[in-house]
Amino acid sequence: MEKLEFTLPACAAPASRGFTQSFALCGVVASGNLEVLVGAGAAASVCEISVTTSARGFAPIWQALLSEFAAQNPAGGTRIAINDMGATPAVVSLRLGQALCEYLGAER
Amino acid sequence: MKLPQLLDSLFPDGHAITVSGQTITGTATTARGAVAVLGTTEGAAISHDIALTLAEGILDTIAQYPGRPLIFLVDTSGQALSRQQELLCLNGSLGHLAQCVDLARRQGHPSISLVTEQAVSGGYLSFGLMADRSYACTDAQVRVMDLKAMARVTKIAYERLAALAADSAIIAPGADNYCRMGAIDAIWEPPLAVSLEAALAEIAASKGMQDRRMAAGLARGGRQLAAGVAAAVLAAS
Amino acid sequence: MNAALPGAFTPAPSFFEATARQRVQQLLDAGSWREFLPPPTLASSPHLAALDMPGAFDDGVIIGAGLLGAKAVLVAAQEGRFMGGAVGEIHGAKIVGLLRRALAEKPAAVLLLVDSGGVRLHEANAGLIAVSEIMRAVLAARAARIAVLALIGGSCGAFGGMAIVCSLCSAVLMSEEGRLGLSGPEVIETVMGFEEFDARDRALVWRVTGGKHRYLMGDSADLVEDSSAAFRQGVLDCLGSQDTAPATLASLRATQKGLRARMTRFSSCRDGSEVWAGLGISAPQDVPLLERDALIGLKKGLPA
DSSP states (O other), X not given: OEEEEEEEEOOBOOSOOOOSOSEXXXXXXXXXXXXXXXXXXXXXXXXXXXXXXXXXXXXXXXXHHHHHHHHHSOOBTEEEEEEESSOOHHHHHHHHHHHHHHHHHHHO | OOHHHHHHHHOTTOEEEEEETTEEEEEEEETXXXXXXXXXXXXXXXXXXXXXXXXXXXXXXHHHSXXXXXXXXXXXXXXXXXXXXXXXXXXXXXXXXXXXXHHHHHXXXXXXXXXXXXXXXXXXXXXXXXXXXXXXXXXXXXXXXXXXXXXXXXXXXXXXXXXXXXXXXXXXXXXXXXXXXXXXXEEEOSOHHHHHHHHHHHHHHOOOOOOOHHHHHHHTTSOXXXXXXXXXXXXXX | OGGGSOOXXXXXXXXXXXXXXXXXXXXXXXXOOEEESOTTSSOOOHHHHHTTOOOOTTTTEEEEEEEETTEEEEEEEEOTTXXXXXXXXXXXXXXHHHHHHHHHHOOSEEEEEEOBOSBOGGXXXXXXXXXXXXXXXXXXXXXXXXXXXXXXXXXXXXXXXHHHHHHHXXXXXXXXXXBBOSXXXXXXXXXXXXXXXXXXXXXXXXXXXXXXXXXXXXXXXXXXXXXXXXXXXXXXXXXXXXXXXXXXXXHHHHHHHHHHHHHHHTXXXXXXXXXXXXXXXXXXXXXXXXXHHHHHHHHHTSXX
């Protein structure tokens, strides 16, 4: 198991926050899958991500994948936590998208 | 200890106990009066028949001897493993037995279980762990699964499980671990009659039917999360 | 902005396929769900971390309050995809806490959406004790005349200690896809051999543990279609008709008599189809193919 922490530059999420839902959770911790929890972060210009993964040695891939996600989505001002059981990069991207969309959607 | 010696050690004032197959039924005399004795021996795998025989013994005691304490002698290797048993919903018969123990409690019958040899999973759940208090004889084995089988099923190296078991009560078999986790109240050394009498006196003096095991597990340091989590659920808004 | 993201998740109609969170959302009145100790309130299981395994934010069960048909209910839903829905220390304590909370809140019912293989081996002792505490807590709730309903329709079914928990509930509701049994077929096959129980024979597994068999035998009070809407209706029907009286000496005597009689009557059976023939069903081989409504009708027409 490996724990990774990232603080990545990201453009700010929409400011109007209703807080009808304080978090969004997508996916399940199961083989080849992961769960992604999105909640409010500390600074609007960054996305903080912590990853707990069963697979060791994939830090560079996480770095690349999460940097791209943060750069291309309005993830600023969020804190994201991930529990991973060996999901492929495609599945990780899918879950990140689902969770962020659900979080922002519920907040508008 | 063989069953006859065990019974003599527990009930030196006399007992009338029948062993039929692997099922124990009968009554005994203690310093605190008559008690009903029910249980299993020789590592019985709890089947429909055994569960229903024990349940019947409990229901008869409730019907005929209001308030009489129930003493469960637990020696079970788990539940019966067969397709025929599952076909007739074995969980239902074990659940029925558990409900009978619970009804006895609500009708004022104190209950004590004593693990004499071994207590495993479903067999222990159905009556031993339903009693007001559970105890174990020295050398009694209590477990879900032994570490070697657990290593096979979880695909975690045995050495790793064994190392973890050295400083955690969570995973490894052992009555002492169940003691630290709050499920077993004490390990009994001979003479057993002294411990039994003290336990009957303690239950008679205690009030309420609350399940005290989480608090005990916390106090003894073996189970540090459960009590706090359950309390947090009660307090959640 | 949504265009840049994959579309919002659309709930699957199947209860079997849905996650625990989806099941709860679909089962309850819209917008009524309030989760207790939602993520990230609790830390993940330290016992799994000690074995170098990632935990889940909710430890595989979500608990909370909501409305079903405008009636207040408390709900626990196990996530079968995480560790087979198995009960660990935190997981079990959440369910126990919920049942204890029911004593004070007096909801119309506590719903247990069971999807579990039983005790989590990685936390074996904590899991076993937790199951025992859940058993005690279910019976305490029932003694306070609170209905506790078990809903079984997930991919893991209800096995091990959680199967005993189900049998303590006021009623069990199953879908045909649901399975209920003490030892899983794989366990029996591993210990007793392939001849005793071929766990790969899925049709046989369902004839022994599946929803239709449990319904025909009376171990499940109702058989519902594999959808959250059907489970919802099943709960509503049950709450309308359910006798919440706790067990008495007379009721347990009657249960005892029934269980003994059935044990004797079907002692030679080793397959659901033999039991169904014994119940008086003239074409037992057709039972697995029957639609839900036809099966309900078939059971109603059986000799008492």
